[in-house]
Amino acid sequence: MTTQLSLLINGEKVAGNGASFDVINPADETILVSGKMASTDQLDQAVAAARQAFATWRTTPEAERSALLHRIADRIEANADELARIIVQEQGKPLFLAQVEVGGAVAWTRYNADLEIPVKVIEDSDEKRIEGHRKPLGVVASITPWNWPLMIAIWHIMPALRTGNTVVCKPSGMTPLNTLRLVEIVNEVLPAGVVNLVLGEREIGEAISRHQDIDKIIFTGSTPTGQDIMTHAAGNLKRLTLELGGNDAGIVLPGTDVNAVAEGIFNTSFINMGQTCAALKRLYVHDSLYDSLCSRLADLAQAQVVGDGLEEGTTFGPVQNAAQFNIVRELVEDARAKGGRILSGGEPVNGKGYFYPPTIVADVSNGVRLVDEEQFGPALPVIRYSDVDEAIRMANDCPFGLGGSVWGSDLDEAERVARQLESGTVWINNHAEVLPHAPFGGCKLSGCGVEFGVEGLLEYTQLQVINLRK
Numbered sequence: 001m002t003t004q005l006s007l008l009i010n011g012e013k014v015a016g017n018g019a020s021f022d023v024i025n026p027a028d029e030t031i032l033v034s035g036k037m038a039s040t041d042q043l044d045q046a047v048a049a050a051r052q053a054f055a056t057w058r059t060t061p062e063a064e065r066s067a068l069l070h071r072i073a074d075r076i077e078a079n080a081d082e083l084a085r086i087i088v089q090e091q092g093k094p095l096f097l098a099q100v101e102v103g104g105a106v107a108w109t110r111y112n113a114d115l116e117i118p119v120k121v122i123e124d125s126d127e128k129r130i131e132g133h134r135k136p137l138g139v140v141a142s143i144t145p146w147n148w149p150l151m152i153a154i155w156h157i158m159p160a161l162r163t164g165n166t167v168v169c170k171p172s173g174m175t176p177l178n179t180l181r182l183v184e185i186v187n188e189v190l191p192a193g194v195v196n197l198v199l200g201e202r203e204i205g206e207a208i209s210r211h212q213d214i215d216k217i218i219f220t221g222s223t224p225t226g227q228d229i230m231t232h233a234a235g236n237l238k239r240l241t242l243e244l245g246g247n248d249a250g251i252v253l254p255g256t257d258v259n260a261v262a263e264g265i266f267n268t269s270f271i272n273m274g275q276t277c278a279a280l281k282r283l284y285v286h287d288s289l290y291d292s293l294c295s296r297l298a299d300l301a302q303a304q305v306v307g308d309g310l311e312e313g314t315t316f317g318p319v320q321n322a323a324q325f326n327i328v329r330e331l332v333e334d335a336r337a338k339g340g341r342i343l344s345g346g347e348p349v350n351g352k353g354y355f356y357p358p359t360i361v362a363d364v365s366n367g368v369r370l371v372d373e374e375q376f377g378p379a380l381p382v383i384r385y386s387d388v389d390e391a392i393r394m395a396n397d398c399p400f401g402l403g404g405s406v407w408g409s410d411l412d413e414a415e416r417v418a419r420q421l422e423s424g425t426v427w428i429n430n431h432a433e434v435l436p437h438a439p440f441g442g443c444k445l446s447g448c449g450v451e452f453g454v455e456g457l458l459e460y461t462q463l464q465v466i467n468l469r470k
């Protein structure tokens with residue numbers, strides 16, 4: 001495991017010149033490593049290195065860029081065990097889920113390596129030929145959160161590289177170790193300066209947003225931070241892809257087989273201890289199914305083994321940090337005070353670590369904070385409804401629009417309801433599934449732009465129209 005924190009600028013490890021900070025293991029609250037953040041001067045150096053490297057990287061043949069991404073995937077696979085253990089220690093998730101994250105990082109890298117950048121023929125007549133070509137933007141800044149530290153870095157970096165851009169990464173200060181190790185691996189394969197890494201929080205994030213020599217920012221995180229980025233990026237009209245907060249609703253239709261859907265609902269609500277942007281965060285259940293589904297979800301919650309992700313048998317790890325842990329506690333207590341019925345969990349685990357068991361809260365509705373606010377943690381409110389149109393209204397009564405889902409055996413009715421949900425993605429009999437070939441993005445306050453697939457790849461490019469008169 002990385003034993004010291006550093007920046008990585010132009011292929012070289014550099015100690016930060018900014019404020020000191022600690023990386024905490026959320027399972028026992030011990031300090032994993034201490035280090036210093038970057039100064040704004042060091043950010044300037046990283047951007048300058050990326051700008052210099054862009055001059056040659058942009059002209060690297062596509063087949064060569066593709067081959068290099070496959071080599072990076074090979075190196076990630078070769079270091080899979082190390083990467084997975086780092087994820088568990090700094091992020092908290094159980095080892096099996098960290099291994100899934102590493103496997104997904106490999107698959108996403110290979111998928112991007114093989115994507116073709118299309119040339120669109122707009123007109124081909126006797127008089128002229130008009131083509132739409134895609135050119136790289138320049139220097140891309142990636143700002144990543146603490147919940148999926150390896151996977152989201154891959155989502156940001158690999159399409160940028162595939163399209164000929166260079167990158168400056170800024171991981172969360174709570175989980176920087178995995179991204180740092182990833183960038184070290186990338187630098188074993190790519191020329192110096194193509195991918196750089198700086199450490200920092202608000203000051204560095206704002207400096208990235210304002211930087212005149214950064215051409216695009218891709219950010220995954222909270223809506224208020226995304227709004228700040230958009231404001232500060234106006235100086236040079238940076239391109240933005242913002243994947244922001246979500247409060248995803250799921251609707252269970254009357255006539256649904258509770259036993260067929262309960263496990264899927266539980267798993268997609270509590271994936272990564274509920275710390276996933278597109279996790280199912282509030283569940284609307286028809287009167288006829290309400291009690292039986294609540295009971296089944298509580299049974300699944302009580303069957304989880306809560307503990308350190310590196311301990312054998314653990315199925316449910318800690319919340320990643322103290323601040324998020326306290327938000328979850330506060331929202332559950334508020335729901336309890338408003339008449340919410342706690343069917344499982346509802347209290348922190350005694351002892352060290354930010355452990356909060358999977359919590360099912362019944363008898364709440366819109367207007368209670370646990371329903372209205374994104375909890376981003378292991379607590380699921382279950383809301384009763386009697387009319388499907390009422391459920392649609394309650395699901396849409398939210399400023400966010402990242403994902404949503406409909407659960408039921410009548411697929412025609414499920415699709416009818418799905419089309420009325422105000423979210424960038426709607427799943428039917430599933431939730432939170434993201435795939436490398438399916439575009440993903442939010443509406444309303446959940447962001448702008450899309451990731452994944454060809455559509456996501458093209459967000460790293462500038463369209464240039466070539467108009468040739470024959």
